[in-house]
Amino acid sequence: MKNDLALRAARGEKTERVPVWVMRQAGRYLPEFRETRAEHDFFTICRTPVLACKVTLQPIERFDLDAAIIFSDILVVPQAMGMVVEMLPGKGPHFPEPLNTPDDIGRLNKPVNVSQELGYVFDAITLTRHRLEGRVPLIGFTGAPWTLMSYMIEGGGSTTMSKAKSWLYRYPAESHKLLQLITDVCIDYLVGQMQAGAQMLQVFESHAGILGPGLFAKFSLPYIRQISRGVKEKLSSRKLDTVPMIIFAKDAHFGLEDLSQSGYEVVGLDWTLRPQHARARTGANVTLQGNLDPCALYAPEVELVALVKAMLEKFGTQRYIANLGHGIYPDMDPERVKTLIDAIHSHSEYMNSAK
Numbered sequence: 116m117k118n119d120l121a122l123r124a125a126r127g128e129k130t131e132r133v134p135v136w137v138m139r140q141a142g143r144y145l146p147e148f149r150e151t152r153a154e155h156d157f158f159t160i161c162r163t164p165v166l167a168c169k170v171t172l173q174p175i176e177r178f179d180l181d182a183a184i185i186f187s188d189i190l191v192v193p194q195a196m197g198m199v200v201e202m203l204p205g206k207g208p209h210f211p212e213p214l215n216t217p218d219d220i221g222r223l224n225k226p227v228n229v230s231q232e233l234g235y236v237f238d239a240i241t242l243t244r245h246r247l248e249g250r251v252p253l254i255g256f257t258g259a260p261w262t263l264m265s266y267m268i269e270g271g272g273s274t275t276m277s278k279a280k281s282w283l284y285r286y287p288a289e290s291h292k293l294l295q296l297i298t299d300v301c302i303d304y305l306v307g308q309m310q311a312g313a314q315m316l317q318v319f320e321s322h323a324g325i326l327g328p329g330l331f332a333k334f335s336l337p338y339i340r341q342i343s344r345g346v347k348e349k350l351s352s353r354k355l356d357t358v359p360m361i362i363f364a365k366d367a368h369f370g371l372e373d374l375s376q377s378g379y380e381v382v383g384l385d386w387t388l389r390p391q392h393a394r395a396r397t398g399a400n401v402t403l404q405g406n407l408d409p410c411a412l413y414a415p416e417v418e419l420v421a422l423v424k425a426m427l428e429k430f431g432t433q434r435y436i437a438n439l440g441h442g443i444y445p446d447m448d449p450e451r452v453k454t455l456i457d458a459i460h461s462h463s464e465y466m467n468s469a470k
């Protein structure tokens with residue numbers, strides 16, 4: 116491994132500079148991605164290992180990033196469970212036949228043969244590991260059960276998630292049944308990604324905030340915990356080394372203490388959290404990841420550099436992986452990403468040398 120900074124930071128080992136990667140680093144803000152995308156449908160790219168590998172590497176070739184993340188989508192899991200998901204240009208994901216009532220759970224594939232349904236992701240990971248030649252670690256990922264459940268019921272994006280949340284109040288037992296089915300797939304999926312070559316695994320609970328503390332404690336956190344435990348148990352029963360795991364539960368400020376004790380080495384933070392508070396609330400045993408406002412990249416360059424420096428001063432240089440607080444926006448100037456990455460590296464090296 117030529118650059119294992121991100122892995123060392125995740126394991127709590129010393130780093131000479133702060134590693135950085137960017138959520139959605141492979142995507143539409145890159146002209147080379149838009150070129151590939153003009154020729155192929157979104158899920159065709161996900162399902163074709165050569166294409167998924169190619170777009171995964173695009174940001175690595177352009178920037179001095181410290182990790183790659185496999186190009187895919189969290190919604191490949193509902194697809195594996197038998198649901199149709201389309202990616203509508205300019206609109207985002209669309210499920211033509213969402214789950215309307217608990218009876219619809221019967222339509223889902225059970226059990227899911229993960230290597231059969233998602234083997235294309237494993238192949239893309241193995242190919243990308245080879246093509247990376249140890250330059251940087253490769254991150255695999257999954258959506259967390261509640262976020263996936265909410266898409267499966269809403270059928271697409273929603274500001275209130277009132278359809279999905281209504282299940283939690285009206286059909287709690289059936290909601291748990293669905294969440295458990297999704298959790299079982301997520302565990303096998305992450306283990307498969309790791310066996311295929313993923314060196315770190317991120318779980319995206321993008322819709323955590325809308326739940327509030329009560330529903331979060333009942334319908335999100337237990338499954339997030341089951342996933343870290345389940346993955347680690349399966350790996351150790353197969354005599355495989357475990358890899359660091361990252362939990363990113365967006366807007367779940369109320370759950371930060373619990374998340375830091377949920378079996379993940381790294382806790383991802385959105386930009387609404389103060390770094391020092393997050394440190395105090397999560398303790399010394401987890402690495403933090405985040406949390407620059409993705410919109411900070413619209414600021415003039417000097418201002419962006421100042422914001423990066425302020426962020427580093429607050430997080431400190433150890434047990435820390437720099438990132439945005441959510442995915443990068445499609446209209447971002449790629450030059451700004453270069454400024455971000457270079458500022459993180461140079462200022463954190465300066466901070467370490469000044470000690």
Ligand SMILES: Cc1c2[nH]c(c1CCC(=O)O)Cc1[nH]c(c(CCC(=O)O)c1C)Cc1[nH]c(c(CCC(=O)O)c1C)Cc1[nH]c(c(C)c1CCC(=O)O)C2
Nearest residue numbers: 138139140141142184185186187188189207208319321442
């Ligand atoms: C909620 C969620 C989804 N997908 C994902 C999440 C969790 C992270 C988050 O909270 O944003 C995760 C995801 N989606 C994508 C990646 C690739 C890896 C990376 O570079 O980070 C990852 C890690 C590619 C993508 N996933 C999507 C695109 C753009 C689609 C296109 O090219 O037309 C990309 C590059 C589409 C997608 N996929 C999803 C939405 C809501 C959308 C539409 C919004 C948008 O258009 O950005 C579901």
